[in-house]
Amino acid sequence: MADRVERLTNLLALLLETREPLTLDVIAAELGGQYPDGHDARRASFERDKAALRDIGIEISSETLTGDRAGQMGYWVVRNEMEIPDLGLDEEELRALQLALAATRPGSETGREAMWKLGGGSADGQVFVAMSVPTAEVLPVLRGALGDRRAVSFSYAGVDRVVEPWGILLRDGFWYLVGHDRSRGDRRTFRVDRIGEGRVTVLDDAVVVPSDFDIRSALPADPMMLGADQHSVRSARVSIGRQRAFSAVRELGHDRVLARNEDGSVEVAVPFANLDALVSWVLGFLEHAVVLEPDDVRDEVVRRLRAVAS
């Protein structure tokens, strides 16, 4: 029996070269004996080959024929849809993409295949600064839908959603999908690794991303300023112990330092709009941070501590 790679190559060549859709009978005749004779076995082999080609990224077009072959399916492959267009990447740009892969997705088979298609090599550069970029099975599908401006449906926290994707963001090691949740009628952020596995369906509905949408603002960088406007920002005076003074001042900035004490502790002014977030920030220092004022913030910290201590 002929090698399956040979049959697949011949099949692909035939479907690429043909000027008209070919029926399975014609395909089998052209490939002269490479498919089984029996109708069902032949159909099964052909379907397996179609699936194998699709796996590699080759879509076989098909349509129901008319005329003297009415009712039969005809097959062909569109060369322009199969081949990668020339993206015009020069050597330096290819090299930079290789280094980017080495720094963020080392050892990635998918990245290596992609570089080969672009004409680059799989050389690994030495990397001195790197970031671990996680993957999730549904990310490529979501990006595809985003690029095509299509809505998607998936299950999240046990609830089925229909979402218009507006952007995909990686922050602090997690991928987020931001979009309009039609089921809720509001903008929502979803953690991509918690979307039900392999269950993203791309819908036909077209999506319009609002022109003023900026994904950078979708996840506020500083939770203490959530809901902030010019009237709601207050300030708390917090004492930070010697051991954590350095990192607190680095986070807040030197202009927030109200006093530096001889024991190495500092007093800082912390602007906030969201009381919960401020309390959470202060508690993150454990016994190395104490709220001095205002009283309502201090009381809230004590109330929260009592609830845990009891």
Place this chain on the structure above:
Amino acid sequence: MSGGRAARSAENRLRRLLVVLPWLMERGAASVAETAQRFDISESDLVRDLELASMCGLPPYVDELIDLFIDDDGTIVVGVPRLFLRPLRLTEEEAFELLAAGRAAMQLPGADPDGALNRGLRKLAVGLGEDDTGVLVVSPNPSEVTRLAEAAREGLEVAVVYRSRTRDEATERVLSPFLTFQDHGNWYVTAHDSLSDEVRAFRVDRIESMEVGGASGHVPPEGIDVPNTWFADADIARVDLRLGPAGRWVVERYPVDEVSEPDGDGWISARLAVTGEAWLARLLLRLGDQVEVVGPESMRSVGREAARRLLAVYGET
């Protein structure tokens, strides 16, 4: 680094052929050895698949579809380039891999907005029909990271004052950095450490001061790779929590092994990686009544004890 050769299924062999053939057709000729090395395939497998491809034929072009032969000195010679002149389109997986890697790398210290990577990414994005903002990576870049990365590149040593996570004390060390990397929003530097005489990873935000010195004399050990699964480390302890509706953000924010569906009251169960007792104490205090530690037993009193210590600081009991 080669990631082990994929099983030679018919799909994989054809996939490889369809990148090798266009490359050969563009060059006209290449040695078997060079081609095999470039595409990470054994020479015998390559020769076998190329010979098979050159025998592919359909009427009326029997044996002429793919016009190439391998001569006696191991050179692959292409006759008339035909049929597979261009590689296949990027799959969605490949497109995402490149965009994500490129956009992430653009966030690393030293990335140049006018540089080759960003130019390449723009061309790629245009080819994939997406605008510049569809897939985005944001990352904090403290200035220490830039200096550590430079020291690694130049092979210099760095004197640091480092605050240890476990003992909460500052130590003076001389680090010889090999790699700086970010994982889950935190920066680390992998370096030879003068104090322990070992190669270790240090959190950059615990470096209180640093001074770059002369040549380090330490060479990177073999196999120093970018850690890809920092928190998958089995050595890191785990804690089982029950989280209330207002505490469910925790599973969005931290690495979790398992998460349950919400129960009738909206509470979920989750298993988290715990990087230290102080870390757990902070988390429990912040969550207040929205968390319950299920186990292990040794972690059940961590929150209560931390709260009592802190109440004493406030002069409350």
